[in-house]
Amino acid sequence: MGTHGVADPEGSPSALVTAAMSQPRARHLNSAQRARLQRAARDAALLYPDNSDLQQCAIDAALDYLNDSADLDADGAKWHRIRQEERRLGARVRQLAVMAVADKAISERRAASAIFVDRMALRRWSGKTGHSRKTESPRGQESSR
CATH class of the missing domain: 1.10.8 (Helicase, Ruva Protein; domain 3)
Structure with a gap:
């Protein structure tokens, strides 16, 4: 410009x-x-x-x-194409990151950094919630005694 x-x-x-x-x-x-x-x-x-x-x-x-040189129709169409491409790239990058982390080809932290998202977003995409450690509830501990 x-x-x-x-x-x-x-x-x-x-x-x-x-x-x-x-x-x-x-x-x-x-x-x-x-x-x-x-x-x-x-x-x-x-x-x-x-x-x-x-x-x-x-x-x-x-x-x-x-200066009568603006073209709203052309710029609007270009913006629409770019938004569509952004959605496609987002889906691609998301899938690559989820699979790479699942295969342990890359750490969550590194994958999140590479695609410029918060690590917790990457964890949500992978179906993970909260902490990755499994904890047994106190009630479960009592029943196993």
């Missing part, structure tokens, strides 16, 4: 607005469009305070829209 890292280190909305307004595609916008871009930049700073990449992406989208 455009240049990234538009926000200052603190990620202040005013710095983001200033940077957005100085982009070449913003220079030829009329005053109403410039006001909309300023609002979009402030909104991006508030929506994504800790992510300059998402801030810039939102500003690029606003610039595309204001």
Whole structure:
């Protein structure tokens, strides 16, 4: 998309607005469009305070829209395809991790780290709950005496 890292280190909305307004595609916008871009930049700073990449992406989208170069249908279709692919990859990675752990080819901790999930999520996927040690209830101990 455009240049990234538009926000200052603190990620202040005013710095983001200033940077957005100085982009070449913003220079030829009329005053109403410039006001909309300023609002979009402030909104991006508030929506994504800790992510300059998402801030810039939102500003690029606003610039595309204001310059009549946005295609919502194409971007929507692309987003839909990516979400479908994400679900397929998620199912694949989940199955690989569960099987690898079951076969002791990899530890739970390493598998969880490799696929960027919490180890407890991996345990749930494997059908494990709580601790892996089996404990006998006090009632069971009494009956065996």
